[in-house]
Amino acid sequence: MEITFLGVGEACDCRYPNTSILLKTDIGRSFLLDCGFTAPHEYFRFCTDPDELDVLWISHFHGDHFFGVPLLLLRFWEMGRMKPLKIIGQPSVEKKIQAVMDLAYPNFGKKIQFDLEFMYMNSGEYLVVSDLELRTAETFHSQPCLALRLDEGEKSLFYSGDGRPTAATLELAHGCNLVIHEAFKLSDEVPGHGSVGGCLDFCRRAHVRRLALVHLNRQVRMEETDQIQAMINTVSGLDAFLPEPGDVVKL
Ligand SMILES: [Zn+2]
Ligand SMILES: [Zn+2]
Numbered sequence: 001m002e003i004t005f006l007g008v009g010e011a012c013d014c015r016y017p018n019t020s021i022l023l024k025t026d027i028g029r030s031f032l033l034d035c036g037f038t039a040p041h042e043y044f045r046f047c048t049d050p051d052e053l054d055v056l057w058i059s060h061f062h063g064d065h066f067f068g069v070p071l072l073l074l075r076f077w078e079m080g081r082m083k084p085l086k087i088i089g090q091p092s093v094e095k096k097i098q099a100v101m102d103l104a105y106p107n108f109g110k111k112i113q114f115d116l117e118f119m120y121m122n123s124g125e126y127l128v129v130s131d132l133e134l135r136t137a138e139t140f141h142s143q144p145c146l147a148l149r150l151d152e153g154e155k156s157l158f159y160s161g162d163g164r165p166t167a168a169t170l171e172l173a174h175g176c177n178l179v180i181h182e183a184f185k186l187s188d189e190v191p192g193h194g195s196v197g198g199c200l201d202f203c204r205r206a207h208v209r210r211l212a213l214v215h216l217n218r219q220v221r222m223e224e225t226d227q228i229q230a231m232i233n234t235v236s237g238l239d240a241f242l243p244e245p246g247d248v249v250k251l
Helices: 038-046 069-078 093-104 167-173 196-205 218-223 226-231
Strands: 001-005 020-024 030-032 054-055 085-089 116-120 126-129 132-139 146-152 155-160 178-182 212-214 240-241 248-251
Touching: 001 038, 020 038, 030 126, 038 069, 069 085, 069 093, 069 116, 085 093, 085 126, 093 116, 146 167, 155 167, 167 196, 178 196, 196 212, 196 240, 218 226
Parallel strands: 030 054, 054 085, 085 116, 155 178, 178 212, 212 240
Antiparallel strands: 001 020, 001 248, 020 030, 126 132, 132 146, 146 155
Protein backbone atom coordinates (compact mmCIF):
# COMPACT_ATOMS: atom_id res chain seq x y z
CA MET A 1 0.00 0.00 0.00
CA GLU A 2 1.48 3.34 -1.08
CA ILE A 3 0.13 6.66 0.21
CA THR A 4 0.87 10.00 -1.47
CA PHE A 5 -0.08 13.21 0.29
CA LEU A 6 -1.32 15.33 -2.62
CA GLY A 7 -2.47 18.11 -0.30
CA VAL A 8 -2.32 18.55 3.47
CA GLY A 9 -3.96 21.97 3.95
CA GLU A 10 -7.20 23.38 5.31
CA ALA A 11 -9.78 25.21 3.18
CA CYS A 12 -8.20 28.71 3.21
CA ASP A 13 -4.51 27.84 3.14
CA CYS A 14 -2.82 29.45 0.11
CA ARG A 15 0.48 27.65 0.74
CA TYR A 16 -0.81 24.12 1.15
CA PRO A 17 -3.43 22.52 -1.16
CA ASN A 18 -6.58 21.05 0.38
CA THR A 19 -6.09 17.75 2.16
CA SER A 20 -6.32 14.99 -0.42
CA ILE A 21 -4.70 11.57 -0.27
CA LEU A 22 -3.82 9.24 -3.13
CA LEU A 23 -3.65 5.56 -2.25
CA LYS A 24 -2.21 2.79 -4.43
CA THR A 25 -3.01 -0.73 -3.31
CA ASP A 26 -0.55 -3.60 -3.62
CA ILE A 27 -2.36 -4.91 -6.71
CA GLY A 28 -2.32 -1.48 -8.33
CA ARG A 29 -5.79 -0.05 -7.62
CA SER A 30 -5.90 3.69 -7.15
CA PHE A 31 -8.05 5.50 -4.56
CA LEU A 32 -8.38 9.26 -4.08
CA LEU A 33 -9.51 10.33 -0.61
CA ASP A 34 -11.31 13.70 -0.84
CA CYS A 35 -11.15 16.20 -3.68
CA GLY A 36 -11.51 19.82 -2.56
CA PHE A 37 -11.19 23.13 -4.44
CA THR A 38 -7.46 22.83 -5.07
CA ALA A 39 -6.98 19.05 -5.14
CA PRO A 40 -7.39 18.31 -8.89
CA HIS A 41 -4.37 20.42 -9.84
CA GLU A 42 -2.27 18.40 -7.42
CA TYR A 43 -3.76 15.14 -8.68
CA PHE A 44 -2.84 15.88 -12.28
CA ARG A 45 0.69 16.89 -11.34
CA PHE A 46 1.18 13.27 -10.25
CA CYS A 47 -1.17 11.32 -12.52
CA THR A 48 -1.20 11.64 -16.29
CA ASP A 49 -3.15 8.48 -17.15
CA PRO A 50 -6.89 9.35 -17.32
CA ASP A 51 -7.88 5.74 -16.58
CA GLU A 52 -5.64 5.31 -13.53
CA LEU A 53 -8.08 6.31 -10.79
CA ASP A 54 -10.46 3.54 -9.71
CA VAL A 55 -12.26 4.99 -6.69
CA LEU A 56 -13.01 8.45 -5.29
CA TRP A 57 -13.95 8.71 -1.60
CA ILE A 58 -15.75 11.81 -0.31
CA SER A 59 -15.69 12.11 3.49
CA HIS A 60 -18.25 14.96 3.71
CA PHE A 61 -19.69 17.89 1.82
CA HIS A 62 -17.55 20.90 2.65
CA GLY A 63 -16.00 22.61 -0.37
CA ASP A 64 -12.43 21.81 0.59
CA HIS A 65 -13.36 18.11 0.39
CA PHE A 66 -15.54 17.84 -2.74
CA PHE A 67 -15.69 21.06 -4.78
CA GLY A 68 -12.81 19.77 -6.89
CA VAL A 69 -14.92 16.95 -8.34
CA PRO A 70 -16.21 18.96 -11.38
CA LEU A 71 -12.67 19.81 -12.43
CA LEU A 72 -11.46 16.25 -11.86
CA LEU A 73 -14.22 14.89 -14.10
CA LEU A 74 -13.80 17.65 -16.69
CA ARG A 75 -10.14 16.86 -17.07
CA PHE A 76 -10.80 13.09 -17.25
CA TRP A 77 -13.33 13.81 -20.03
CA GLU A 78 -10.85 16.02 -21.86
CA MET A 79 -8.17 13.32 -21.58
CA GLY A 80 -10.54 10.70 -23.02
CA ARG A 81 -11.13 8.57 -19.97
CA MET A 82 -13.25 5.47 -20.72
CA LYS A 83 -13.07 3.47 -17.48
CA PRO A 84 -16.00 3.76 -15.04
CA LEU A 85 -15.22 5.71 -11.85
CA LYS A 86 -16.57 4.54 -8.52
CA ILE A 87 -17.55 7.38 -6.19
CA ILE A 88 -18.20 6.41 -2.58
CA GLY A 89 -19.64 8.58 0.16
CA GLN A 90 -22.64 9.23 2.35
CA PRO A 91 -26.07 8.46 0.83
CA SER A 92 -26.47 12.00 -0.59
CA VAL A 93 -23.17 11.86 -2.49
CA GLU A 94 -24.74 11.41 -5.93
CA LYS A 95 -27.13 14.38 -5.46
CA LYS A 96 -24.39 16.62 -4.08
CA ILE A 97 -22.02 15.86 -6.93
CA GLN A 98 -24.71 16.38 -9.54
CA ALA A 99 -25.53 19.75 -7.93
CA VAL A 100 -21.94 20.95 -7.86
CA MET A 101 -21.41 19.73 -11.44
CA ASP A 102 -24.48 21.65 -12.64
CA LEU A 103 -23.21 24.85 -11.02
CA ALA A 104 -19.63 24.53 -12.22
CA TYR A 105 -20.23 23.33 -15.80
CA PRO A 106 -23.96 23.25 -16.73
CA ASN A 107 -24.90 20.34 -19.01
CA PHE A 108 -21.39 18.92 -18.86
CA GLY A 109 -22.59 15.92 -16.88
CA LYS A 110 -24.46 14.62 -19.95
CA LYS A 111 -21.30 14.68 -22.05
CA ILE A 112 -19.16 12.51 -19.79
CA GLN A 113 -18.31 9.41 -21.78
CA PHE A 114 -17.42 7.21 -18.79
CA ASP A 115 -19.78 5.86 -16.13
CA LEU A 116 -19.97 7.20 -12.60
CA GLU A 117 -20.81 4.33 -10.26
CA PHE A 118 -22.04 5.71 -6.94
CA MET A 119 -21.79 3.59 -3.80
CA TYR A 120 -23.10 4.63 -0.41
CA MET A 121 -21.89 4.18 3.14
CA ASN A 122 -23.39 5.16 6.47
CA SER A 123 -21.51 5.30 9.73
CA GLY A 124 -20.60 1.83 10.98
CA GLU A 125 -20.97 0.14 7.61
CA TYR A 126 -18.65 -2.26 5.81
CA LEU A 127 -17.95 -2.55 2.10
CA VAL A 128 -15.46 -4.46 -0.03
CA VAL A 129 -14.17 -2.59 -3.07
CA SER A 130 -11.53 -4.13 -5.30
CA ASP A 131 -9.01 -5.62 -2.91
CA LEU A 132 -9.81 -3.31 0.00
CA GLU A 133 -12.16 -3.60 2.95
CA LEU A 134 -13.77 -0.27 3.87
CA ARG A 135 -15.24 0.60 7.26
CA THR A 136 -16.61 3.92 8.50
CA ALA A 137 -17.42 5.84 11.68
CA GLU A 138 -18.75 9.36 12.18
CA THR A 139 -16.44 12.07 13.51
CA PHE A 140 -17.55 15.09 15.57
CA HIS A 141 -17.76 17.86 12.93
CA SER A 142 -20.07 20.73 11.94
CA GLN A 143 -21.75 18.45 9.41
CA PRO A 144 -21.80 14.64 9.22
CA CYS A 145 -18.35 13.40 8.23
CA LEU A 146 -17.23 9.79 7.90
CA ALA A 147 -13.80 8.64 8.95
CA LEU A 148 -12.62 5.74 6.80
CA ARG A 149 -10.58 2.65 7.57
CA LEU A 150 -9.07 0.74 4.66
CA ASP A 151 -7.66 -2.75 5.12
CA GLU A 152 -5.65 -4.62 2.50
CA GLY A 153 -4.53 -7.94 3.95
CA GLU A 154 -2.37 -7.12 6.97
CA LYS A 155 -2.09 -3.42 6.10
CA SER A 156 -4.46 -0.78 7.35
CA LEU A 157 -4.97 2.95 6.93
CA PHE A 158 -7.29 5.33 8.80
CA TYR A 159 -8.29 8.70 7.33
CA SER A 160 -10.36 11.00 9.51
CA GLY A 161 -11.73 13.49 7.00
CA ASP A 162 -12.67 16.46 9.19
CA GLY A 163 -13.62 16.39 12.84
CA ARG A 164 -12.66 15.48 16.33
CA PRO A 165 -12.32 11.83 17.34
CA THR A 166 -15.33 9.99 18.77
CA ALA A 167 -15.66 6.67 20.57
CA ALA A 168 -16.64 5.14 17.22
CA THR A 169 -13.61 6.51 15.33
CA LEU A 170 -11.32 5.39 18.16
CA GLU A 171 -12.62 1.86 17.80
CA LEU A 172 -12.32 2.08 14.01
CA ALA A 173 -8.67 3.17 14.11
CA HIS A 174 -7.59 0.51 16.60
CA GLY A 175 -4.22 -0.95 15.62
CA CYS A 176 -4.02 0.73 12.19
CA ASN A 177 -0.57 0.93 10.58
CA LEU A 178 -1.08 4.60 9.75
CA VAL A 179 -3.57 7.20 10.97
CA ILE A 180 -4.02 10.33 8.87
CA HIS A 181 -5.88 12.75 11.08
CA GLU A 182 -7.13 16.29 10.86
CA ALA A 183 -5.55 18.54 13.53
CA PHE A 184 -6.74 22.12 13.20
CA LYS A 185 -5.17 23.61 16.32
CA LEU A 186 -2.78 22.55 19.06
CA SER A 187 -5.55 21.76 21.52
CA ASP A 188 -9.30 21.26 21.32
CA GLU A 189 -10.42 24.90 21.29
CA VAL A 190 -12.37 24.76 17.99
CA PRO A 191 -15.59 22.75 18.28
CA GLY A 192 -15.89 20.08 15.62
CA HIS A 193 -12.21 20.07 14.72
CA GLY A 194 -9.35 17.83 15.75
CA SER A 195 -6.15 19.00 17.41
CA VAL A 196 -2.53 17.94 17.71
CA GLY A 197 -2.98 17.04 21.38
CA GLY A 198 -6.22 15.20 20.67
CA CYS A 199 -4.63 13.20 17.83
CA LEU A 200 -1.63 12.18 19.94
CA ASP A 201 -3.98 10.95 22.66
CA PHE A 202 -6.17 9.24 20.04
CA CYS A 203 -3.19 7.26 18.69
CA ARG A 204 -2.04 6.29 22.18
CA ARG A 205 -5.50 4.96 23.02
CA ALA A 206 -5.93 3.24 19.64
CA HIS A 207 -2.50 1.53 19.87
CA VAL A 208 -1.36 3.24 16.68
CA ARG A 209 2.37 3.85 16.08
CA ARG A 210 2.32 6.14 13.05
CA LEU A 211 0.40 9.40 12.71
CA ALA A 212 0.28 11.95 9.87
CA LEU A 213 -1.15 15.29 11.01
CA VAL A 214 -2.98 17.13 8.22
CA HIS A 215 -5.46 20.01 7.69
CA LEU A 216 -3.67 22.23 10.20
CA ASN A 217 -4.89 25.79 10.52
CA ARG A 218 -2.63 27.86 8.26
CA GLN A 219 -1.40 30.15 11.07
CA VAL A 220 -0.62 27.17 13.28
CA ARG A 221 1.28 25.49 10.45
CA MET A 222 3.32 28.63 9.81
CA GLU A 223 4.04 29.73 13.37
CA GLU A 224 3.74 26.81 15.76
CA THR A 225 5.71 23.92 14.28
CA ASP A 226 8.20 24.07 17.17
CA GLN A 227 5.40 23.65 19.70
CA ILE A 228 3.94 20.80 17.62
CA GLN A 229 7.28 19.04 17.53
CA ALA A 230 7.67 19.51 21.29
CA MET A 231 4.24 17.95 21.82
CA ILE A 232 5.15 15.04 19.51
CA ASN A 233 8.40 14.50 21.42
CA THR A 234 6.49 13.92 24.66
CA VAL A 235 4.91 10.76 23.24
CA SER A 236 7.16 7.73 23.08
CA GLY A 237 6.61 4.91 20.62
CA LEU A 238 4.71 7.07 18.15
CA ASP A 239 6.11 8.26 14.82
CA ALA A 240 4.06 11.45 14.32
CA PHE A 241 4.83 13.83 11.46
CA LEU A 242 3.54 16.69 9.33
CA PRO A 243 3.67 15.49 5.73
CA GLU A 244 4.46 17.90 2.91
CA PRO A 245 2.60 17.74 -0.42
CA GLY A 246 4.14 14.99 -2.53
CA ASP A 247 5.43 12.97 0.41
CA VAL A 248 4.99 9.23 0.02
CA VAL A 249 4.56 6.61 2.76
CA LYS A 250 4.70 2.88 2.05
CA LEU A 251 2.99 0.38 4.32
ZN1 LIG B 1 -15.34 20.04 7.00
ZN1 LIG C 1 -11.85 20.54 5.70
